[in-house]
Amino acid sequence: HLRIMCMNKGTCLNDVFDRLNKCLKVIEAAEGCSFAQSPDYGYVTSCPTNLGSGMRASVHIALPALTKKGKDVSEAKNCAKTLGLSVRGIGGEHTEAGEDGTVDISPSARLCIQESEIIAALYKGIKLLMEKEKKAAMLSPDTIAKIKVSHPENRMAKHFDNMYFKTLSAFDQNRLLMCCKSGVENPDSGMGLYAMSPTDYDDFKPYFDKVIRDYHGISGDLKHVNNWDISCVKGLPQGGKLDLSDIGLRQTSMRVRVGRNLSDFPLPGNMTQADRVNLEKRMICAFKKLMADPQFGGTYHTLTPGTEFSIDQYKYQDLVDNHIMFKDMSVDPYLLSAGISSDWPYGRGCYVSADKGFIVWVGEEDHLRIMCMNKGTCLNDVFDRLNKCLKVIEAAEGCSFAQSPDYGYVTSCPTNLGSGMRASVHIALPALTKKGKDVSEAKNCAKTLGLSVRGIGGEHTEAGEDGTVDISPSARLCIQESEIIAALYKGIKLLMEKEKKAAMLSPDTIAKIKVSHPENRMAKHFDNMYFKTLSAFDQNRLLMCCKSGVENPDSGMGLYAMSPTDYDDFKPYFDKVIRDYHGISGDLKHVNNWDISCVKGLPQGGKLDLSDIGLRQTSMRVRVGRNLSDFPLPGNMTQADRVNLEKRMICAFKKLMADPQFGGTYHTLTPGTEFSIDQYKYQDLVDNHIMFKDMSVDPYLLSAGISSDWPYGRGCYVSADKGFIVWVGEEDHLRIMCM
Secondary structure, eight states: OOOOOOOOSSSOHHHHHHHHHHHHHHHHHSSSSSOOOEETTTTOSSSGTTTTTOOOOEEEOOOOTTTTTTOOOHHHHHHHTTTTTEEEEEBBBTTOOOOOOOEEEEEEEOOOSSHHHHOOOOHHHHHHHHHHHHHHEEEEEEHHHHHHHHHHTTTHHHTTTTHHHTTTTTHHHHHHHHHHHHHHHOOOOSSSOOOSTTTTHHTTTHHHHHHHHHHTTOOOOOOOOOHHHHHHHHEEEEGGGOOOGGOOOOEEEEEEEEEEEEEEEEOGGOHHHHHHHOOOOOOHHHHHHHSSSTOOOEEEEESSSTTTBBBOHHHHHHHHTTTSSOGGGGHHHHHHHHHHTTTTTTEEEEEEEETTTTEEESSSSSEEEEEEEESSBHHHHHHHHHHHHHHHTTTTTTTOOOOOOOTTTSSSGGHHHBOOEEEEEEOOOTTTTTTTTTHHHHHHHHHTTEEEEEEETTTOOOOOOTOOEEEEEEOOSOOHHHHHHHHHHHHHHHHHHHHHHHHSSSSHHHHHHHHHOTTHHHHHHOHHHHHHHOOOOHHHHHHHHHHHHHHHOOOOOOOOSSSSSHHTTTTHHHHHHHHHHHOSOOOOOOOOOOOOOGGGSSSSGGOOGGGGGGGOOOOOOOOEOOOOSSSSOGGOOOOOHHHHHHHHHHHHHHHHSSTTTTTOEEEEOOOSSTTBBHHHHHHHHHHOOOOOOOOOOOOOHHHTTTTTTTTTTTTEOOTSSEEEEEESSSSSSSEEOOO
């Protein structure tokens, strides 16, 4: 009967809100003007959409960035929806935005929300929406240039070339900026770049190619090849059967998945709600054929409301809890900024086969995440089944997968390009994860084998209480599918060997070595009572110092410091070992002094000439070991540490090279540097006793981690007269010698 409104041009929402409240009381106080109400539904309205408060509170605000200056309000609507707001044109529903991007904003809720909450929701929502507008306005080359400086690890910004950008049309500039949006809004991202169209990788190849090569570590030719034929891979068991029981594992969770996108649709970051629903409809046609096939069966579950296969929130949560369906993606800031999680829950669902061993996610980071899983030991079971299932899906009408001529299967994120495959198993690594409490050592070990470690619930989740983690090969691009599954098998085999060694690294094992090998000083002086006084962190530090002696119980020492402070941090233990080896009792205070005149009993003038005692010319050498205080000791260094230390030393060596007193040059085994040498030159230096040998042949140094990351950070400076040599990256940071 009545639409009662108050309006004003101003800034204080209370003005119109309080006035309307006062006016309503005046009207209803008039004779015969009692407002109709329902006991449960509040104020009665003709349309159920307005029940309850019957209130709509709105303001006009300009959102030029979110509406592309009024030309397209879809992004503004998507942003507003997540905040519980509705967007209309300035003339009301179904009208257009103003030329400056001005739109009408109002809270969507009417029922089971109080009037005071509605006006508050409008204020809070506008505040958040303006923050989103501010972020959208940041999407410019100037902003990206600032991120390049402030966040050099952000690959989107790192490789953005403004000169190339200026060569693009205005339309393509906007397309490319949309690809960059996630990295602009999340400058801490390591990638920050998402393709919006199946052709983006090729349309913007001069830019994308640099990002792709950087992330995947590829130089030279880049041409991805897909190949599922495992018989082509060398070094596998006869017959190509990848049975984990052969390497000592019991039945475990095995999963192989691929990301795929249909060539007929935009990629998820650039899809409209209609696109998402239409893609899902197309896939449902394909899934119905699978459901009718006894080999597959099963059903489809969708979050899209009002369809044949729609499910409620309880069923959805049950699927999530059972690791069948994916979670609401809006909690991921990178996907949210990229537009990938927009229009939730429309077009989101999953097909599940009758045996639950074949699942297809629809509408996640890619159009499709297609996976096969099983609890068993034979990796071929899930690998071969996935290959077969992919062929069945792509054979369905309208389900052609998008591919790039050079980059293989197209995915939203460049990290998954190529095969789009992730093959994983769950294995227990109690020693390497400290029974699930700390996965850092497991990650470090796995990384050297080309593997990644995740929690059992996926990325950014924790390991199981028994140390169970999810292991998968890291590579996706320029590696064939058959090579990925083979890398998983080989990698697990090597990782289990590392786990076995780590399991030995405990006070109980050391106690046994103390009995079986009494000359092993590491074990001889290990005091479990002292060990228990240390924090868990320091206990781990000390055990790493003991690792070589545990793995090599026949060692006479068995103990290596991992940090320059270890000798002092763990003095009650190290001091006993040091005194035993060096035969020192009483006070122990070392003093350095190079003044030979202080030494008694030498020839007058302090000249130590061997010819005076009847010797001819002979080889003489004096050397010292030194470590830089800014770095971990060699047993605890990462590859990056070794390379950075070498870079620092090269700066010092260049000064020596420029000094006529020294001259000479530096030789390094680190690939691709100014002073890199080949294998032949290295062998020549070894043969001439100038350079040290590959240390991995020494079991003590190998176990201590000192020979890790070979040949990175290894080299030697040689003076012009070859009488002054500095080894870099051997048992100590530096071995400095004159001969």
